[in-house]
Amino acid sequence: MPKMAKSIAFGIFLVILTSLCLPSSADDSAYVIKSEKLPTDLNFMPTLGNGHLGYTIFGDAIFMNGVYNGVGGNSRRARLPNWLNLSVASIQYEEWALSIIPDAYELRLKDGYFRWLFAYEANGLQLQLEQRSYPHRYYNRALIYELFVRCTGAFDPLLINLTQKAGSKSEAFDFASSSTDSNHTKRYKTLHGATRQREQPDLQPKSREIFVLFSDDWENEYTIEVPAGEQEFYYRFVITADENEEVAWQEMDEVLKHAPESLFKKHTEEWHKFWQDFNIEIEGNLEMSRIINAGAFYLANSLPSLRTNRPNNPYYGLSPTGLGRGELDADYEGHNFWDTEIWMLPAVAQFNADWADQLFHYRFAHLAGARFNANMTGYRGARFPWESAYTGTEVINPCCPEIAAQEIHISPDIVLSLQQHYPATHNTEWLCSIAWPIAKEVAEFLVSRVQDDGQKYHLKDVMGPDEDHANVTDNVYTNVVVKKALQFASFTRAICASANDLPDVWIDIVQRMHILYDENLDYHPQHLGYKRGETVKQADVILLGYPVQYAMSNTTRLNDLKNYETVTRESGPAMSWSMFAINFLDVNEMEKANLYFQRGYRDYVRPEFKVWSENKVGYEGSANFLTGIGGFLQAIINGYGGIRFHLDGQRSLMVIQKTHFLPTTMGYSINGIKFAKSKFSLAIHKNGTTLKCLEKGDLDIELSLNSQKYAIDADSSFDLDGNVAFLRTI
Structure with missing residues (x-):
């Protein structure tokens, strides 16, 4: 039998309900995404998070920042059942039961929440329901479900039947009830669990513990009785979770002290600060405006709250599909790739420089893992892994070890990102405390990885961004970013190191690194032995122009674009086309740039809630693809907006x-x-x-x-x- 409660929650003021149900003002229309139906594939529901916890609306998983389960390449985000997946299933009044099929679903970007609405009127009974779901942005250990009911004309009680569809038990935890009351006056249902497996025992001595608290103790079904004549009713279900039980308890206590309007206000204030700090206003195209705002919103959802009730835990970076996903292979197991630094971080840094600093700090804090990775593969220094999770060691999916072995460009990619971030901030303290230690150790890895034939330095047995070509020599993208990384390491040493003499080998490699170039055809072959016309998976050589900003003539750059635009796979990821757009803009090919800009989002954004797919309609691909969003936002900011950052001597x-x-x-x-x-x-x-x-x-x-x-x-x-x-x- 379902559990039942009689008027268990307090009423709310009519003004709150009325204001929440009013239509959006014209100024907010770009921040409201409405749909009368759900996507046929629920993977394309909005993914929400606050940097500590994340989930997908109506999905079966909640994930916590930095909590992974599995050994080595089997490491993936540790799934919690989605106990917040609640919904009103039916309402019983007198002798009839009314099944609830919402009239509308809304993603409210400016205020940072998702809601679904229902209205019914018959025989004098007028009923309005609003359900809301959101990860709290200030109380960031808390996930909130709220139900608002307004009812007139009811002469008998209403029985509201809630269902919880949490999904199967966790594959990562064995949960048990916790008996600790932590000296709090109220008891909450509390579960305690530890991850079953450690990612890398040498660097992770203990499993990750987690405590989950629930404001109400029920599962699967719950019936709320609204007394006859009660016109406004409010119910909320709160989950808090943390590795520290006391933190989870305190967060629950403080959340439940708030009246609905003040709790919600604490949340929306943080989102309003985000939109005030960065936004892109579009004139004359509401649909594009919504796509831009939704993209920024989804990207920011996986970033940590900047102002919180309690200090944040260490942050573990941006995965291609965000914090609210990560158990599945399709979600890249919640790992970090070069996607973070090359595709997402340039836009994130414009949102807020503190977020960029936290992403770089993830790499800095995992230098030990990068050193371990270099040592295990026979090299010196720090070799950042192709896929990084909790320990910073290599956790690539067992399907594809050759990618981890050969895509060594991720380490110089990280240094390239440091080099581009420094002039944007001109923060010398950060340069010396974070950028220099990373750049120095990556440089040592690169020195041990290159091969000198007496004339030129080469890189053999590598794979560039184009994963269709393995075991190649001198992939031109890889060689150029290696050169750039060593230049920046030399620059930072001159400023930050106690001795100003530069290692001769760093400069020597910069000067003698072999950069493939066909003088007759005036273009860059992708690698040694590349034949023009060979299909490539995604943007590779064209990245030399932007984002790498490698010096070359406009004619060479245009020839690169023309050579590779016709051979890039149709099934490739969204961000490739954004890079084509930026680079065509730089060589004044407006028609081509506009074509690729539109191609870079039009077929990748699902219509209902503007959720991105990794691949266009008709091809399988990951949902909530933040990498594509990052490329799209760069196309606007750095492409059409023309904004670039450089070093000018020691000035920015x-x-x-x-x-x-x-x-x-x-x-x-x-x-x-x-x-x-x-x-x-x-x-x-x-x-x-x-x-x-x-x-x-x-x-x-x-x-x-x-x-x-x-x-x-x-x-x-x-x-x-x-x-x-x-x-x-x-």
Whole structure:
């Protein structure tokens, strides 16, 4: 029999219900995504998180940041059943039962929650239901389900039947009830479990423990009785979880002290700060605006809350499908790849530099794992693994060991990302405490990995981003990022090391690294022996232009694009087309750029809730594909917005190249561009391009525009008029 409660929760004010049910204002329409139906594949439901906990709406899993189960390549996010997957199944009134099929589903981006609505009217009875689900952004150990009921004309009690579809038992934990009351006045149902397997016993001496608390003690079915004549009713179900039982208890106590409106306000305040700090405003294309906002929202959901009730636990990075997924192979087991640094981090750094710092800190904190990985494969220094999880050792899926062995570009990719982040922040303390230790040890690995034939340095038995070609020599992308990484290691040593003399071998490799180039055809062959016309999986050589920013002529760059655009697989991932768009913009091929920009999102975004797929409709691919979102946002910020970061000696430089209109829009603004502790907006409209300083930091910055120099002050505003703008630290 289902459990029953009589009016177990307190009523809510009518004003709360009324305000929540009002239609969105015109200003918020770009932040509300509505659908009258669910996607046929529930993998494309929204994935929500707060950096500590994550889940997919109506899915069967909850995941906690940094908690993995399984040995080596079998390590994957440790799944908790989705006890928050609650929904009203039916309502009984008098002699009839009403099955609840929601009228509408909404993803509310600005406030950071998902809701489903139902309304019924017959024989004088008027009934409105709203159900909400969200991971709390301030109380980030808490997941919230809320039910709001408004009913008039009922002369008998309503029996509301809730169902819980948590899915099967956890494959990662054996849970048992915890008897500790932690000196709290109220008892909560508490489960305690430890992961069954450790990822790498040498670096993980203990299993990961977890405590899960529930505000109410019921499973599967629950019946709530709403007394006759009660017009407003509220019920909530709260889950808290942490490795520390006391933290989970305290979080539950404090959440339940809040009235509904104050609890919700604490959550929405954090999301409002996010949108105030960064947003992209689109004119004349509401659909694109929603896709952009949803993409930023899904990416931010897997990042840790920046202001929390209790200090955050260490953060374990961004996986290609986010924190709310990770048990399945299709979700990349929740591991970290080069996707983080090359595809997602440039956009994340514009959201908030603190988030970028936390992503880099994950790599810094796992240098021991990278050293272990280098040593186990016969090399020196730090070799970051192709797939990284809890320990930072190699945890590649057992299907594909050759990828881990050959895609060595991930280590210099990380250093390349450090090199591009430093000029954006000009944070010398970070450069020396985080970037330098990573760059130094990666450089040592690269020195031990290259081969010198007396004339040139080579890299053999490698695989570039194009995974269709294995065991190649001198993949040009890999060799270039190795060169870039050693240049940056030399730069950071000069600033951060006690001795300023540079290791001769680093500079020697930079100067003699073999970079394949066909002089006759004026293009870069992908690797030694590559034949023009061979199919490639995804963007590889074209990445030399952007994001690598390798110096070459525009004709060479255009020839690279023309050679590889026709041979890149149709089934390739979304972000490849975004990179084609950016690079075609840089060589002034607008028609091609617009084509690839639209191709990069149009067939990858599912219509109901703007959730991304790794591959286009018709091909299998991962859902909630944050890598594709990262590439798409770079296409707008760094492509059409023209924003690039460089080192200028020991000064930092932000260049705003020629800006371009986004196709199918009337104009747009990128608000919250971060550079050298200041914040800017860039507005691109038909009447011109305007750069404004929104917040001035404590570093002095000058603008060079049209051979004139201007000091940047708070509220500075400049019309760029199609000219290239250079902002430099002084």
